[in-house]
Amino acid sequence: MLKILKYSIFDLLRSRWSYVYFFFYLSLGFVLLFLNSDINKAIITLMNIIIVLTPLIGTIFGVMYYYNSKEFTELLLAQPIKRSKIFMGQYLGIALSLTLSLFIGLGIPFVFYGLFKSAAIFDFSLLILVGIFLNFIFVALAYNIALSTENKIKGFGYAILMWLFLAVIYDGFFMISLILFNAYPLDKFSLVATMFNPIDLSRILILLKLDISALLGYTGAVFKDFFGTAIGFIFSILILFLWVFIPVLRMKFKLKMKDF
Secondary structure, rough: HHHHHHHHHHHHHHHHHHHHHHHHHHHHHHHHOOOOOOHHHHHHHHHHHHHHHHHHHHHHHHHHHHHHOHHHHHHHOOOOOHHHHHHHHHHHHHHHHHHHHHHHHHHHHHHHHHHHHHOHHHHHHHHHHHHHHHHHHHHHHHHHHHHHHOOOHHHHHHHHHHHHHHHHHHHHHHHHHHOOOOOOHHHHHHHHHHHHHHHHHHHHHHHOOEEEEEEEEHHHHHHHHHHHHHHHHHHHHHHHHHHHHHHHHHHHHHHHHOOO
């Protein structure tokens, strides 16, 4: 698996899109940090970009890499190598390469700005942690979709629809349900509904860390009472781990049943 992992990482690092992704975050970090006097505003802007762009890039790269390397993968499947090792190596290679671009792209501006010597390092660390989780989550979800769909066009369509649902549509349904049933106690419903969307959960974790829970709107106090505590934070991280673990587990199950 390690050889496949190394090959996947080096293969993606040779891609021009990996460098575009890296330079985008590099330039974005320099612009926001050096042209903005308020570090909290810069981190909020980065958060809004990361929680939307990172899942989209992870989804596209995951689906694209699966379909583009399908012939090479089938060649590997003809060898005495376990299926799980082949696909887990590819999955980890994609997720790690995207994480590397994100971490270095944002890390360099933060080093030059001197944030590693200030309290803002904790906010930056949480921002990077959330980006890493979103990379691993959405690459795993994309691979699940690709494994379930032989048609390349349908696979891309389902993957983009999945991202669009979690990034945009889910919030719309969530807010509509809160408005329609505002006469009922919705505290527990809000907490549970948030955990079913890794993008919303990531956004709330960062906003609460910056102590600006008022931006969460209707259920801000509820989120602060739960997610703002140490237990709530640990529980949220565990939920994000489950968002990685369950798609990977389904991917392994799908590989055993799939006829290549």
